Amino acid sequence: MEFxxxxxxxDRLKINQEGEICYLTFPKLEETKVVKHLFTTRMGGVSEGIxxxxxxxxxxxxxxxxxxxxxxxxxxxxxxxxxxxxxxxQTHTVNIRVVTKEDAGKGVTRPRDYTDxxxxxxxxxxLILSTFxxxxxxxxxxxxxxxxxxxxxxxxxxxxxxxxxxMIARMEESFGTRREDLLVAIGPSICQDCYEVSEDVAVIxxxxxxxxxxxxxxxxxxxxLDLWKANELVFLQAGLKEEQISVTDICTCCNGNLLFSHRxxxxxxxxxxxxxxxxxxxxxxxxxxxx
Numbered sequence: 001m002e003f004x005x006x007x008x009x010x011d012r013l014k015i016n017q018e019g020e021i022c023y024l025t026f027p028k029l030e031e032t033k034v035v036k037h038l039f040t041t042r043m044g045g046v047s048e049g050i051x052x053x054x055x056x057x058x059x060x061x062x063x064x065x066x067x068x069x070x071x072x073x074x075x076x077x078x079x080x081x082x083x084x085x086x087x088x089x090q091t092h093t094v095n096i097r098v099v100t101k102e103d104a105g106k107g108v109t110r111p112r113d114y115t116d117x118x119x120x121x122x123x124x125x126x127l128i129l130s131t132f133x134x135x136x137x138x139x140x141x142x143x144x145x146x147x148x149x150x151x152x153x154x155x156x157x158x159x160x161x162x163x164x165x166x167m168i169a170r171m172e173e174s175f176g177t178r179r180e181d182l183l184v185a186i187g188p189s190i191c192q193d194c195y196e197v198s199e200d201v202a203v204i205x206x207x208x209x210x211x212x213x214x215x216x217x218x219x220x221x222x223x224x225l226d227l228w229k230a231n232e233l234v235f236l237q238a239g240l241k242e243e244q245i246s247v248t249d250i251c252t253c254c255n256g257n258l259l260f261s262h263r264x265x266x267x268x269x270x271x272x273x274x275x276x277x278x279x280x281x282x283x284x285x286x287x288x289x290x291x
Contacts, residue, residue: 001015001041001043001258003015003255004254005250006191006248006249006250006251007249011026011185012027012249013025013039013188013248013250014026014030016038018077019044019077021040021043021045021073022044023040023041023044023077024040024187025037026185026187028183028246029142029183029185029246029276032142033279034142034144034147034278035142035149035276035278036079036276036277037140037274037275037277038074038077038078038275038276039138039187039275040272040273040274040275041054041258041259041272042258042259042260042270044073045066045069045073046070047062047063047066047070050269051066051269051270052270054070054074054272055070055260055270056074056132056272056273057132057270060269060270060271068082068108071085071108074275075128078128078275079277080126080277082105082108083105083108083109084104084105084126084127084277085104085106085107085108085130085275086099086104086105086106086107086120086122086127086128086129087106087107087112088107088117088120088153089107090131090132090153091115091118092118092155092157092158093118093157093161094119094158094166095117095118095119096117096118096150096163096167096170097114097117097120098121098122098170098174099120099121099124099127100122100124101127103127107130118131118153118154119150119152119153119163119167119170120150120152121148121149121170121175123146123147123148123174123175124278125277125278125279125280126277126278128275129151129275129276130273130274131151131152131273132153132271132272132274133153133188133189133260133271133272133273133274134252134260134265134269134270134271134272135189135190135195135261135262136153136154136155136158136227137154137155137186137227137231138151138152138153138154138186138187138188138189139152139153139164139167139185139186139187139231140185140187140274140276141167141168141182141183141184142182142183143171143177143178143181145177145178146175146177146181147278148171148174148175149276149277149278150167150170151274151276152164152167154227154231156201156205156227159227159234160204160205160230162234162238164231164234164238165235165237168235168238179238179240182240183246184245185245185246185247186228186231186232186245186247187274188248188251188252188272189227189251189252190227190251190252190253190261190263191251191253191254192224192225192227193224193251194251195226195227195253195263196222196223196224196225197222197224197225198223199221199223201223201225202223205225205230208230209229209233212226213226213227213230214226228247232245232247252272260272
C-alpha cells in the first residue's frame with residue numbers, strides 16, 4: 001500500500017497492518033507507551049459499495065450489521081470490546097465532553113444521551129474515545145504525566161473557533177494537565193492544495209490567523225485554505241512548542257482510494273475514525289509496514 005505524502009511533515013505517519021485492518025499511527029504518541037491510538041483507512045472492513053470497506057458511520061446509509069462488524073474489528077486492534085467505544089456527536093461546534101465510565105458504549109452498543117459534542121477528554125483507562133472524519137481535521141491530545149487524553153473534530157468552523165486551544169484549557173481544568181507536558185497531533189485530513197473555500201471563509205481565517213494559511217484559489221473569489229497550518233498555529237499560540245506538535249503528512253483527498261474524502265467522492269462515502277485510549281500496560285502496536 002502506497003500513500004501520496006506531503007514532504008513538509010516533521011512526524012511521518014506509520015502504516016500498520018493487523019489482521020485485515022490497515023491503520024495509521026503517530027510515532028510520537030506511540031512512544032509515550034501510555035496510549036493506544038489509530039486512524040482508520042478504507043481497508044479491513046466488511047462494508048460494500050461506496051462504504052467499502054471500513055466505514056464507521058451508522059448514519060450514512062450503510063448496513064448497520066456491517067458497521068457493527070467493523071467496530072468489532074477495530075476493538076480487537078485496540079485491545080478492547082465494542083462496549084468500550086465512546087463516540088462524539090459532531091456538529092462543527094467547539095463543545096467538549098468529559099467522558100467517564102458511565103459513557104462506555106455510547107454511539108456503538110447503546111445510544112448517546114448527549115448532542116453537539118465535537119471534543120472528548122478522559123482519564124478513564126480502557127475507554128476508547130471515537131471521532132469521525134472524511135476531510136476534517138482529527139486532533140489528538142496526550143498528557144503522559146497525568147495520563148489523560150483527548151480527541152477533537154476540527155473542521156473549518158472548529159479550527160476558526162480554536163477547538164484545539166479549548167481542549168487544552170478543558171484538560172487543564174479537569175485533570176490538572178500542564179501545557180508543557182502535552183503532546184498533540186494533527187491527523188490525516190484535507191491538504192491546502194485540495195481545500196478550496198469561498199471568500200467569506202477566507203476572510204474569517206485571514207482575520208484570525210493572517211495570510212499564512214491562505215493562497216489564491218483556482219478561480220476568482222476562491223482561496224486554498226491550510227487547515228493543518230491553522231491548527232498548528234492554534235497550538236503554538238496556546239503555548240505549545242513545535243516539538244510537542246505532530247502534523248500529518250497524508251491528505252485524505254489526495255488518497256481518496258485509500259481514505260474516505262467528501263471532496264474526492266463528491267459526498268458518496270463512509271467515514272474514517274480516530275480512536276484512542278489510555279492503556280494499563282505496554283501494548284503491541286501492530287506490524288509497521290513502512291519499512
